[in-house]
Every structure is written in C-alpha cells, then in structure tokens.
Amino acid sequence: xxxxxxxxxxxxxxxxxxxxxxxxxxxxxxxxxxxxxxxxxxxxxxxxxxxxxxxxxxxxxxxxxxxxxxxxxxxxxxxxxxxxxxxxxxxxxxxxxxxxxxxxxxxxxxxxxxxxxxxxxxxxxxxxxxxxxxxxxxxxxxxxxxxxxxxxxxxxxxxxxxxxxxxxxxxxxxxxxxxxxxxxxxxxxxxxxxxxxxxxxxxxxxxxxxxxxxxxxxxxxxxxxxxxxxxxxxxxxxxxxxxxxxxxxxxxxxxxxxxxxxxxxxxxxxxxxxxxxxxxxxxxxxxxxxxxxxxxxxxxxxxxxxxxxxxxxxxxxxxxxxxxxxxxxxxxxxxxxxxxxxxxxxxxxxxxxxxxxxxxxxxxxxxxxxxxxxxxxxxxxxxxxxxxxxxxxxxxxxxxxxxxxxxxxxxxxxxxxxxxxxxxxxxxxxxxxxxxxxxxxxxxxxxxxxxxxxxxxxxxxxxxxxxxxxxxxxxxxxxxxxxxxxxxxxxxxxxxxxxxxxxxxxxxxxxxxxxxx
Numbered sequence: 001x002x003x004x005x006x007x008x009x010x011x012x013x014x015x016x017x018x019x020x021x022x023x024x025x026x027x028x029x030x031x032x033x034x035x036x037x038x039x040x041x042x043x044x045x046x047x048x049x050x051x052x053x054x055x056x057x058x059x060x061x062x063x064x065x066x067x068x069x070x071x072x073x074x075x076x077x078x079x080x081x082x083x084x085x086x087x088x089x090x091x092x093x094x095x096x097x098x099x100x101x102x103x104x105x106x107x108x109x110x111x112x113x114x115x116x117x118x119x120x121x122x123x124x125x126x127x128x129x130x131x132x133x134x135x136x137x138x139x140x141x142x143x144x145x146x147x148x149x150x151x152x153x154x155x156x157x158x159x160x161x162x163x164x165x166x167x168x169x170x171x172x173x174x175x176x177x178x179x180x181x182x183x184x185x186x187x188x189x190x191x192x193x194x195x196x197x198x199x200x201x202x203x204x205x206x207x208x209x210x211x212x213x214x215x216x217x218x219x220x221x222x223x224x225x226x227x228x229x230x231x232x233x234x235x236x237x238x239x240x241x242x243x244x245x246x247x248x249x250x251x252x253x254x255x256x257x258x259x260x261x262x263x264x265x266x267x268x269x270x271x272x273x274x275x276x277x278x279x280x281x282x283x284x285x286x287x288x289x290x291x292x293x294x295x296x297x298x299x300x301x302x303x304x305x306x307x308x309x310x311x312x313x314x315x316x317x318x319x320x321x322x323x324x325x326x327x328x329x330x331x332x333x334x335x336x337x338x339x340x341x342x343x344x345x346x347x348x349x350x351x352x353x354x355x356x357x358x359x360x361x362x363x364x365x366x367x368x369x370x371x372x373x374x375x376x377x378x379x380x381x382x383x384x385x386x387x388x389x390x391x392x393x394x395x396x397x398x399x400x401x402x403x404x405x406x407x408x409x410x411x412x413x414x415x416x417x418x419x420x421x422x423x424x425x426x427x428x429x430x431x432x433x434x435x436x437x438x439x440x441x442x443x444x445x446x447x448x449x450x451x452x453x454x455x456x457x458x459x460x461x462x463x464x465x466x467x468x469x470x471x472x473x474x475x476x477x478x479x480x481x482x483x484x485x486x487x488x489x490x491x492x493x494x495x496x497x498x499x500x501x502x503x504x505x506x507x508x509x510x511x512x513x514x515x516x517x
Contacts, residue, residue: 048244163209179255247274347449
C-alpha cells in the first residue's frame with residue numbers, strides 16, 4: 001500500500017478539530033463577569049492556575065479542605081482533558097497571627113509556620129489532595145516583593161509613611177470591579193486596617209515597618225515585612241507571568257484580598273492579572289459560615305477521627321463548588337452510604353468475574369435482552385454524560401449523579417441475570433473501569449473494593465466514658481465562653497468532648513449533643 005500524504009493531512013486535521021471541540025466544550029463561571037464563559041486558555045493546551053493557600057498559624061478546618069479539594073479536582077480534570085497545568089498554591093508564612101502565636105508559645109515564626117505547614121500536608125495528603133506544581137512561601141520572595149512595592153511607588157500608586165508603604169486605592173481606576181463594590185460607599189472593614197496616617201481609609205499596606213521583637217527584612221523604607229496582599233501578586237506573576245488563566249480561592253477572599261491583588265498587580269503591569277476568577281462557596285454550620293473567628297469550625301483532624309478520608313471528599317464534592325455546603329453528621333453519613341453503595345457494586349462485579357461461569361453465546365430471555373440493551377446504552381453514554389457535567393463549570397454534583405445512575409443500572413442488570421456470558425462480563429468490566437477512571441478525576445473509588453470493606457471506615461476515638469451530667473456541665477461552660485467571645489476556650493471544650501466520643505451541634509434552639517460509638 002502506497003503512502004498517501006493527503007490521508008495524513010486529513011487525519012491530522014480531524015484529530016485537531018476533535019481536540020479543539022473537546023477543549024472548547026468546557027465552560028467556567030467567571031466571578032469577574034458574573035457568568036459562565038467558554039474556557040479558552042491564553043496558550044493553547046497550557047493552563048496557568050493560582051489558588052490562594054493558607055496562613056500557617058494553626059491547623060486546617062473543613063473550609064480549607066473544601067477549597068483544596070475543589071482546586072485539586074479542577075487541576076485533575078484539566079489534565080484529563082489534555083492540558084498541561086502549572087498550578088501554584090502559596091503559604092502565607094509571615095503574618096500578625098503567626099507573630100502573635102510565636103510570642104505566645106515562645107517560639108520563632110519559622111518554627112510556627114514550619115509546624116503548621118507540616119500539619120497542612122498531613123491533612124491534605126490524608127484527603128487525597130495532590131501537591132500543587134509549586135507551593136511557594138511568602139518569605140522566600142522578599143526581594144521580588146520589595147521590587148514590586150518600589151515599582152508601585154515610582155508609578156505613583158503607592159506612598160511611604162514612617163517605614164510603612166500603602167497602596168492608594170483611588171489612584172487605581174476600576175477598584176471594586178471583582179467584588180462589585182462601589183468605592184465611594186466602601187468603609188474600613190474588619191480586614192482593612194485603620195491607620196490615621198493613611199491618605200484614605202481604604203488604602204492598604206504593601207509593606208509594614210517592624211515593631212520591636214518582630215521578624216524583619218531590610219528594605220528601601222527600613223526594616224519591615226510584606227503586607228498580606230502583595231505576596232500573592234508577586235508569587236503568581238513570578239511563576240505564571242503578568243497574565244495567566246485562572247485565579248481562585250474561597251469566596252471570602254473576593255474582598256478585600258483579591259480586589260487588592262487586582263489593583264496592585266494591574267497598576268504595576270498595566271495588564272489584566274487573570275482571565276478567569278474562580279471562587280468556592282462557604283462551608284456552613286446552622287446557616288453560618290464556618291470560621292475560626294466564630295468558633296464554629298471543625299478541624300480536618302477532628303473529622304478524620306470519625307470518618308474515612310474518602311467519605312469527607314465525597315461529602316464535599318456532592319455539592320457544586322460555588323454553592324454553600326451544610327456541614328452535618330447526617331450529610332456525612334449520607335456520603336458514607338453513597339460510598340458504600342459504589343464499592344458494594346464494584347465488589348459484586350469483581351466477585352462475578354471470579355466466581356461465575358462464562359457462557360459465550362448464551363441465549364438470553366426476552367426481558368434479559370431488553371435489560372441488556374438498557375444497560376449497554378447506559379454504559380456507552382456514561383463517559384459523555386460525565387464529561388458534559390464536568391464541562392459545565394466543574395459540576396461534580398451532577399457528575400456524581402451520573403455515577404450513581406450507572407451504579408443503579410449495573411445492579412439492575414446483575415439482579416436480572418442468573419448466568420453471565422463473556423459479553424456480559426465484558427460490559428460489567430467496562431462499567432467498573434469507567435467508574436474507577438472517572439472517579440480518579442474526583443479522587444474517589446480507587447481502592448480495591450474487597451479491601452475497602454476490610455477497613456474500619458468509621459473510627460471512633462477510644463476514650464473513657466463520660467456521664468450525661470458532665471457533658472451538660474461542659475456545654476454550659478462552653479456556652480459561657482462563647483458569650484464572652486472566648487473562642488479558644490470554647491474550641492478547647494468542644495475538642496475535649498469530641499475526644500470522649502461526644503459530637504456537638506449548635507442550633508437556634510441551643511446546643512445539642514450526640515454520643516458516637
């Protein structure tokens with residue numbers, strides 16, 4: 001057969017068109033525009049993504065887990081679609097909270113940040129969150145930070161007062177475009193520092209002069225340290241360039257953090273910082289955002305004492321990433337039930353392949369043929385329907401719905417059969433492989449099903465029994481601490497009860513408790 005160059009050209013064309021069609025199918029909700037947009041990266045087949053990481057002064061809670069898992073899944077899915085993804089996620093390792101913790105414990109800031117970075121990795125690896133491509137720390141970029149601050153002063157967007165450097169918000173045209181806040185109506189908020197020396201209350205710190213006993217670095221304005229917002233601009237632009245594809249984090253970062261990032265970055269470069277802004281919703285308890293300041297948070301470590309990591313991951317992905325998520329024992333148990341359903345089905349498939357006789361060419365009953373046709377249609381359409389769900393702004397809830405639809409069809413098919421032909425087993429094998437392959441994108445369903453059932457996937461801490469009277473006494477003590485806004489004491493009591501197998505749930509009618517066995 002002679003070589004036909006026209007065939008090669010045509011084949012290359014159709015392959016390219018199929019790839020473009022596949023890539024163009026993805027749409028992302030852009031917080032900047034407030035609508036879904038077709039995803040078209042700045043560079044073909046390559047994606048630059050930055051997600052704001054944690055301030056390492058304490059252990060992570062379930063809110064941190066949600067954000068980490070959301071961007072882990074986004075990265076996995078983009079790679080599944082054929083993109084080369086460079087993912088940057090930072091650590092804020094110098095901050096007022098870190099300094100205060102170091103003073104309270106008689107340690108250095110490096111010791112505090114190092115301790116909680118280690119704990120961060122322990123939690124995230126337990127949850128199956130893969131490391132980002134690069135995970136920089138703010139203190140590693142002091143030279144670049146001072147360089148950017150100097151550049152903003154030279155461009156007239158920043159000013160220095162007594163060793164502090166502030167960004168002049170009203171000099172930047174378009175401030176508020178991400179958060180949709182009117183600059184004339186903005187007031188100094190909880191995370192906008194009030195300083196009478198500033199030219200405007202909304203101006204924010206780029207560089208802070210160090211106080212006695214605080215860590216410092218030399219700069220053109222004296223000894224000091226970076227402000228919070230500047231580090232992310234420097235680290236993202238250092239590794240991804242002045243413009244990149246996706247910038248993300250929790251919704252609480254939209255203002256002021258991401259708004260300030262945009263202002264200082266675009267004032268410095270004159271270019272848009274990111275093409276798509278992606279933000280995950282809050283984790284709520286009793287309709288309140290979970291946060292350390294409210295004292296209503298559950299650490300990842302605490303929850304892992306009660307539920308296997310994959311249960312937590314499934315629980316977090318059963319809700320679309322932009323929607324608020326209610327953290328409750330019932331919802332976790334529902335996730336556990338769903339996970340058990342998947343592994344039960346995968347176990348049935350494996351056992352059928354191992355134990356049942358194969359009868360090639362077996363004649364099926366009419367009802368069986370109809371069921372087989374329905375099952376085969378479900379299997380053949382699953383990959384496309386799963387991808388369609390994920391292409392719709394990474395809709396993991398919808399994608400998991402497709403998984404459970406396939407699980408249902410598999411079980412109906414198995415229940416209708418007495419003997420299985422080779423074609424039957426091939427179809428079941430394909431169905432099981434599809435669940436595992438697509439589950440890998442979500443970080444789910446990767447265990448051997450028979451080994452999974454040997455696990456103790458709901459672990460209760462071993463502890464001494466506690467009386468009902470003692471529980472009620474501690475709850476009263478905790479409620480008193482909460483009224484005084486002594487969140488540290490309230491959290492200590494909640495942890496003490498958790499160690500004794502007692503789970504607390506704060507409701508509008510008061511604190512309820514349950515003993516876990």
